Structures are given as structure tokens and as C-alpha cells.
Amino acid sequence: MKTRFKRFTALLCALLCLYSIFPCKVSAVSTSATSSVLMDVDSGRVLYAQNENKKMLIASTTKIMTALVALENGELRGTVKVTAEAANTEGSSMYLKAGEKLTLETLLYGLMLSSGNDAAVAVAQGVAGSTDKFVKLMNQKAKELGMNGTSFANPNGLDDEKHYSTARDMAVLACAAMNNEAFARIVSTRSVTVGGRTLTNHNKLLSYVDGCIGLKTGYTKAAGRTLVSCARRNGQRLVAVTLQDGNDWADHAALYDYGFSQYPAHRAMTIGETVGTLAVTGGVSTAIPVVAAESFSWPLAQGEKLEVRFELPESVKAPVTAGTKVGHAVFTLSGKETGRVELLCGGDALSAIQPPSSLLRRMGELLKKC
Structure with a gap:
């Protein structure tokens, strides 16, 4: 009996030693999403993908493009007068009132934290003069970024047959947006009081996931739950996108744990x-x-x-x-x-042959010394 116990103990020790030498490889990650992508921000490398090119409804994650286009074409401190059309927009709201005047920056906080559909229309009208003109700017920016599977029909993400994108395209957009300093500041804000309103960010990942620094939630009955997020660990930034995902909070957390551990950035x-x-x-x-x-x-x-x-x-x-x-x-x-x-x-390489002007200057200096 003692001999068997000794053999068992020896075998267990051997296995533990092997385990320490050859650590178990983390199994491949998976999500509950219909379409998803995990992308490294600075390199653009896709670390995980599932149906990444499937064209789908994207709900309020649309507002990532709305904010980026507004920041590139408007003035943060510029004043926007809210129209009745904007104030009466259906869906999620920052509760704008017709006739009130707010800065573009305030509206962008309402757009990205409270997911205000009213703010989206106000931003579009304030920056481009009309919603239609602003949507053209959105589609131009999408083309510029190579978002070939994307079409925008409005600035807020309300369902429309001409309004769609892909997980991969949204990841590309998110990477571009997070390189805009003002955008990154706004979407990383958990709560703010601006324009007489206290706004709270709908993105729970800011407190739920280690290193999360933003982005945007979305939902409509047809689109389901959509989520785009960004996290930073050890100087590396990753973007995760899930479309039509009933378990998106947990899926994003799992994607980040997988990406940062399995694909660390190497300088x-x-x-x-x-x-x-x-x-x-x-x-x-x-x-x-x-x-x-x-x-x-x-x-x-x-x-x-x-x-x-x-x-x-x-x-x-x-x-x-x-x-x-x-x-x-x-x-x-x-x-x-x-x-x-x-x-x-890395330095200057002077010519061995001095130009005539340099020679004359040096001769003059020598004569002065004499």
C-alpha cells in the first residue's frame, strides 16, 4: 500500500513539474454574437473574427461615426440651436427642448453617454445644416476608411434597410475614432454635468472590464444588442465588436482576456x-x-x-x-x-570639399587673427 502511495505521489509530482514547464494553452474564445471581431487598434490586426463581413443592423453604435464626423467638421465650442425636429426625435434621448442653445461638445456628451437620438439630429443639423447633408459626410468618411460593407441612412441608428454595417467595418471605425483625442475623452467619461444636465454613460464595461476606455452601446428590437468597446492594458489597445449578442458584456470581457493574453504587442x-x-x-x-x-x-x-x-x-x-x-x-x-x-x-554629413564661400569666410577669419 505504501509503495503504491509513493508511486502515485511521484507521478503527481512529475505531472506538476511538466505542467509548470509546459503551461496549458488558453482555448480559443467564442461569443454568443451573430457577428463579432477583436482588433488591435494600432496595427489593425484581427485577433478574432466570426461572420465579420456579414451586413447587419448596428443600432446606436452608429453614433461612433456621428461623433467622429462632427469632431472633424465642427467646432466643439460652437453653439447649436435645437430644432423642433431634433427635440421630437423618437427613441433614446437627452431630453432636448426646441429653441435651446447648446455647445456641440455638450451635444456630443449627450450623444455618446445618454445615446440621445435627439442629440444625433441636433449634431447633424448643427454641423452640416441638415440631416441629409450630414449623412452624406458619414458615408464619405466610411468610404475613406475602407468600410466597404457599410451604408448610413441616419445619424442615430434607427432601423432602415439602407442603414447597415459589418463587425469588421465597425472595428475599423472604432480604431480611427479612438485616435481622435476629443472623441476618446468623451467616450471614456462615466458621468458628467454639462448644459444643465447630468449625463451617465450607458457603457457598463467602463467599470466592469479592466482597462476599458469607452465606446458605444446600441439596441433596437430588429438589431438586437450591439456593442463596440475599447480597452487598454500595458500600453496596448484592443477594440471588440459584437452584433446581435444577448450576452455582450461577458463576451467583451472574454474577448479582452483572450486578446491581451494571447496576442501581446511586441515593440x-x-x-x-x-x-x-x-x-x-x-x-x-x-x-x-x-x-x-x-x-x-x-x-x-x-x-x-x-x-x-x-x-x-x-x-x-x-x-x-x-x-x-x-x-x-x-x-x-x-x-x-x-x-x-x-x-x-541620424546626423549631418559635411562635404569634404568646402564651397568657395566657406573658404573665403575662413580665410577672412584667419586674416583677422593676424
């Missing part, structure tokens, strides 16, 4: 970093340092590795100044290009 190059040298011909010095014009990071799964190649000339001819573009660093993953960074001269 491959840092702005100002010296990546090599370049030969100089006809110069006082024979070589000049080459530096990165910007930083580059990419989310990598375990076992993945970025490769880099440098596209540079064999040499540069003096004189050249610091900051001159000389080539690119090209990053690839499994043979596919993931991005490129401009390479610059």
Missing part, C-alpha cells in the same frame, strides 16, 4: 533608435548613423516572430543633413508585410 522598433550605419561618399566622415523615424509594434502570438529587412542605398553623397529620408525598415510575418518605418540620417 520591434523605437523612434530615434539607431538601426545601423550608411556609407558616405565625398564627405568629411565615411559613415553616418541611420535612425527610425517612428516606433513600430505588432501583436504576436506565442511562436510568431517578426522579420525585418532594410531598404537602403549602398551610400549617400555628402552633404546631407540630419532627418533626411534614406530608406525603410520593412517588417514581415510569415512572409507577409505587416508594416514599414521610414529611416532617416
Whole structure:
């Protein structure tokens, strides 16, 4: 009996040792959504996708585009007079009154925190003069972003056969929007008092999910629950999109735990970093340092590795100044290009042959000393 117990103990210890050496891999994530996407903001890499190109109703997540277009075409401190049409818009509301005057910024808080359909119409009319003109701006922006599966018919997301998008398109939109400083500030606000109103953000993920920094909820009977969110951990930002999902809060939490643990961002190059040298011909010095014009990071799964190649000339001819573009660093993953960074001269390379004006100036200086 003692011998069996000893053998069992030894086997258990061996298994525990193996477990510590080879940790279990996190199983693939799944959601209850009809369509969903998890995307890295800075790289645009899709980390998870399910029916991501299916055209669907998107309800109030539409307001992400409304806010972005307003910020790019309007003035935050500009005043908007609320029309009767805006005040009487059906659905969710920030309770605007016809004739009152509010800043665009106040309306955007009402749009993104309270999901005001009335605010959406007021914003559209205040920025573009009419709802129809504003919707054209929305569709132009969608085209600019490459949202090829998207069509907007209104600024608030009320159901319309000509109003739809895809999970992937909404992720692309969210990434672009979160790079707008004013937008990111507004959607990360949990509660605010503006324009005589106290507004509370409908996005529960701000307090439910570690690192959540915004975005937008949505619901109509036809669209079901729609949700776009963004979270940041260890300097990395991810965007999650679920369309027609009855369990969206939990699904977004699971997507973030999966994405941040399985695809952490790896810094491959840092702005100002010296990546090599370049030969100089006809110069006082024979070589000049080459530096990165910007930083580059990419989310990598375990076992993945970025490769880099440098596209540079064999040499540069003096004189050249610091900051001159000389080539690119090209990053690839499994043979596919993931991005490129401009390479610059890291210093001045003076010509070995002084121009006549310089020679005369130096001769003048020597004569003065005599």
C-alpha cells in the first residue's frame, strides 16, 4: 500500500513539474454574437473574427461615426440651436427642448453617454445644416476608411434597410475614432454635468472590464444588442465588436482576456533608435548613423516572430543633413508585410570639399587673427 502511495505521489509530482514547464494553452474564445471581431487598434490586426463581413443592423453604435464626423467638421465650442425636429426625435434621448442653445461638445456628451437620438439630429443639423447633408459626410468618411460593407441612412441608428454595417467595418471605425483625442475623452467619461444636465454613460464595461476606455452601446428590437468597446492594458489597445449578442458584456470581457493574453504587442522598433550605419561618399566622415523615424509594434502570438529587412542605398553623397529620408525598415510575418518605418540620417554629413564661400569666410577669419 505504501509503495503504491509513493508511486502515485511521484507521478503527481512529475505531472506538476511538466505542467509548470509546459503551461496549458488558453482555448480559443467564442461569443454568443451573430457577428463579432477583436482588433488591435494600432496595427489593425484581427485577433478574432466570426461572420465579420456579414451586413447587419448596428443600432446606436452608429453614433461612433456621428461623433467622429462632427469632431472633424465642427467646432466643439460652437453653439447649436435645437430644432423642433431634433427635440421630437423618437427613441433614446437627452431630453432636448426646441429653441435651446447648446455647445456641440455638450451635444456630443449627450450623444455618446445618454445615446440621445435627439442629440444625433441636433449634431447633424448643427454641423452640416441638415440631416441629409450630414449623412452624406458619414458615408464619405466610411468610404475613406475602407468600410466597404457599410451604408448610413441616419445619424442615430434607427432601423432602415439602407442603414447597415459589418463587425469588421465597425472595428475599423472604432480604431480611427479612438485616435481622435476629443472623441476618446468623451467616450471614456462615466458621468458628467454639462448644459444643465447630468449625463451617465450607458457603457457598463467602463467599470466592469479592466482597462476599458469607452465606446458605444446600441439596441433596437430588429438589431438586437450591439456593442463596440475599447480597452487598454500595458500600453496596448484592443477594440471588440459584437452584433446581435444577448450576452455582450461577458463576451467583451472574454474577448479582452483572450486578446491581451494571447496576442501581446511586441515593440520591434523605437523612434530615434539607431538601426545601423550608411556609407558616405565625398564627405568629411565615411559613415553616418541611420535612425527610425517612428516606433513600430505588432501583436504576436506565442511562436510568431517578426522579420525585418532594410531598404537602403549602398551610400549617400555628402552633404546631407540630419532627418533626411534614406530608406525603410520593412517588417514581415510569415512572409507577409505587416508594416514599414521610414529611416532617416541620424546626423549631418559635411562635404569634404568646402564651397568657395566657406573658404573665403575662413580665410577672412584667419586674416583677422593676424
